[in-house]
Amino acid sequence: MKSTDGSEAAKRRAAEAATKEVVDGMVVGLGTGSTTAYAIRELGRAVDAGLDVRGIPTSYQSRSLAREVGIPLTTLDDATPDVAIDGADQFAAGDLVKGGGAAHAREKVVDASADRLLVVADESKRAARLDHPVPVEVLPDAAPTVEAAVRDLGGDPTLRVATRKDGPVVTDNGNVVLDCAFGAVDSPTDLAGGLSAVPGCVEHGLFVGLADAVYVGGADEEVTVERY
Numbered sequence: 076m077k078s079t080d081g082s083e084a085a086k087r088r089a090a091e092a093a094t095k096e097v098v099d100g101m102v103v104g105l106g107t108g109s110t111t112a113y114a115i116r117e118l119g120r121a122v123d124a125g126l127d128v129r130g131i132p133t134s135y136q137s138r139s140l141a142r143e144v145g146i147p148l149t150t151l152d153d154a155t156p157d158v159a160i161d162g163a164d165q166f167a168a169g170d171l172v173k174g175g176g177a178a179h180a181r182e183k184v185v186d187a188s189a190d191r192l193l194v195v196a197d198e199s200k201r202a203a204r205l206d207h208p209v210p211v212e213v214l215p216d217a218a219p220t221v222e223a224a225v226r227d228l229g230g231d232p233t234l235r236v237a238t239r240k241d242g243p244v245v246t247d248n249g250n251v252v253l254d255c256a257f258g259a260v261d262s263p264t265d266l267a268g269g270l271s272a273v274p275g276c277v278e279h280g281l282f283v284g285l286a287d288a289v290y291v292g293g294a295d296e297e298v299t300v301e302r303y
């Protein structure tokens with residue numbers, strides 16, 4: 076989704092505020108997307124100024140940006156994140172829909188392994204109930220059977236297609252993505268459980284109960300912090 080300049084400024088303020096929670100010696104999960112990119116750039120400036128941190132990227136995009144701004148990197152083999160900073164396509168209280176950049180599978184692994192997950196977003200991502208289509212990463216051969224299972228769960232799946240070539244978006248893991256519209260979700264926990272149980276579903280973009288804080292950039296200069 077294209078953002079206005081106003082929401083870009085709000086995203087940047089939220090990301091920069093969350094980055095202040097990172098202190099010397101921490102391992103930081105680096106989420107993916109345009110909002111997290113502001114946090115990665117801010118962390119890069121802090122590293123430049125002497126902050127001693129290591130990052131664990133969640134995608135090709137976050138790895139290459141972290142390298143560009145000079146954040147030393149590590150992996151889950153060698154370290155556990157003290158904190159992860161990540162964006163969201165929508166949040167309702169602390170529950171999230173993620174995966175607009177098709178990175179949610181690795182993001183969920185890194186975010187769930189972190190001691191704390193800090194979500195960064197602008198106010199436009201807030202909802203009373205989650206109703207954003209849920210991205211589901213799927214083994215390519217399983218797309219037809221997962222589509223049928225999503226319909227059984229009450230959803231309407233659409234294969235995500237690339238914008239600059241013919242054919243589907245392929246994730247960093249070599250899979251495809253179904254964007255699944257469910258309308259307003261009554262129980263994110265139940266839907267998350269239902270999707271996780273579908274054979275061929277690698278990971279879905281519902282992040283339920285994982286966020287410890289949501290940093291929300293408003294239209295004014297304010298950043299609100301909601302803690303869970």
Ligand SMILES: O=C[C@H](O)[C@H](O)[C@H](O)COP(=O)(O)O
Binds near residue numbers: 108109110176178
């Ligand atoms: O796969 C991508 C991620 O889940 C992003 O964190 C999410 O789509 C939000 O991205 P943005 O900050 O660009 O809106």
